[in-house]
Amino acid sequence: MKAIVTVMLKTGVLDPQGKAIGHALNNLGFAQVGEVRMGKIIELELTETDTAKAKAEAEEMARKLLANTVIESFKVEIAA
Amino acid sequence: MQAAILLFPGINRERDMILAVRQSFGREPAIVWHKETELPTGTDLVILPGGFSFGDYLRCGAMAAQSPIMRAVKAHAEKGGYVLGVCNGFQIITEAGLLPGALLRNAGLRFLSMDTMLKVERNDTVFTSKWAKGAEFRAPMAHGDGNYTADEATLDRLEGEGLVAFRYSDLNRNGSARSIAGILSPNLRVLGLMPHPENLVDPLMGGTDGKPLFDSLAAA
Numbered sequence: 001m002k003a004i005v006t007v008m009l010k011t012g013v014l015d016p017q018g019k020a021i022g023h024a025l026n027n028l029g030f031a032q033v034g035e036v037r038m039g040k041i042i043e044l045e046l047t048e049t050d051t052a053k054a055k056a057e058a059e060e061m062a063r064k065l066l067a068n069t070v071i072e073s074f075k076v077e078i079a080a
Numbered sequence: 081m082q083a084a085i086l087l088f089p090g091i092n093r094e095r096d097m098i099l100a101v102r103q104s105f106g107r108e109p110a111i112v113w114h115k116e117t118e119l120p121t122g123t124d125l126v127i128l129p130g131g132f133s134f135g136d137y138l139r140c141g142a143m144a145a146q147s148p149i150m151r152a153v154k155a156h157a158e159k160g161g162y163v164l165g166v167c168n169g170f171q172i173i174t175e176a177g178l179l180p181g182a183l184l185r186n187a188g189l190r191f192l193s194m195d196t197m198l199k200v201e202r203n204d205t206v207f208t209s210k211w212a213k214g215a216e217f218r219a220p221m222a223h224g225d226g227n228y229t230a231d232e233a234t235l236d237r238l239e240g241e242g243l244v245a246f247r248y249s250d251l252n253r254n255g256s257a258r259s260i261a262g263i264l265s266p267n268l269r270v271l272g273l274m275p276h277p278e279n280l281v282d283p284l285m286g287g288t289d290g291k292p293l294f295d296s297l298a299a300a
Contacts, residue, residue, distance in 0.1 A: 009184075013184070013229065014184065014187065014227070014229070014255070016184075016185050016186070016187055016188070016189050016227075016255075017185060017189065020189055064146075065138070065142065065146060066138070068139055068142065068175065068182055070174075070180075070181060070182045070229075070230070070231075071182045071184065071229060
């Protein structure tokens with residue numbers, strides 16, 4: 001079972017990389033782009049076959065290592 | 081003062097730290113590999129030097145904070161032992177929860193390798209007793225992620241309890257909240273800072289501005 005963990009900087013935490021990407025897109029002529037936020041996606045191959053348990057496991061991993069909850073929030077999705 | 085300097089893969093400032101400790105303490109620090117589970121008996125001070133532990137993968141300091149030796153470092157800190165984290169070492173101890181907040185990418189996105197000026201916010205700690213309160217000194221910095229951040233309540237608490245050790249006093253180049261360059265634990269025994277006092281401890285290095293940090297510890 002695959003868990004997909006998305007880690008993003010919390011709202012309000014300065015995201016200079018997102019800002020730089022936004023500027024670059026504006027410079028390329030994409031004037032319609034407003035705020036840009038950048039995060040990361042971590043895919044985990046898990047042995048667990050129960051969706052709820054797999055989600056709980058991945059969430060624990062996110063809390064302990066994958067995200068720094070001082071500055072980041074995370075979301076776990078289970079892909080079949 | 082017996083120091084133990086931790087070594088994680090990717091750390092590169094440990095020799096600078098050994099030199100600074102040897103000179104001020106008059107004795108050799110122990111070098112402790114991250115896979116060890118115990119600190120050498122008699123360790124008073126644990127030092128986490130700068131570098132790029134584990135290639136800064138995931139987040140700066142995130143992997144090192146989970147290393148086996150960190151359990152012993154947390155126990156050492158809980159017993160009131162001294163801990164000094166510089167640069168990547170600061171990032172590691174925030175990731176390990178020994179100090180609050182986190183270090184984000186520099187606000188200007190550039191890696192900063194230059195001297196900065198620091199102001200000593202208080203001199204009644206084991207780390208700063210050899211400076212005058214309010215003294216300013218030069219310190220080299222070399223980091224891509226030195227932008228200190230914490231929520232407003234934490235920042236207010238740090239300020240209110242006098243736990244800001246050093247502040248950038250010329251320019252706040254990395255965008256740190258309230259120009260914070262270094263912070264202390266509530267018992268004043270854990271210090272983390274981004275710039276490198278250990279790189280200015282001998283006239284041959286171009287100055288001795290950082291030496292009071294190690295002389296202060298030696299006198300503790």
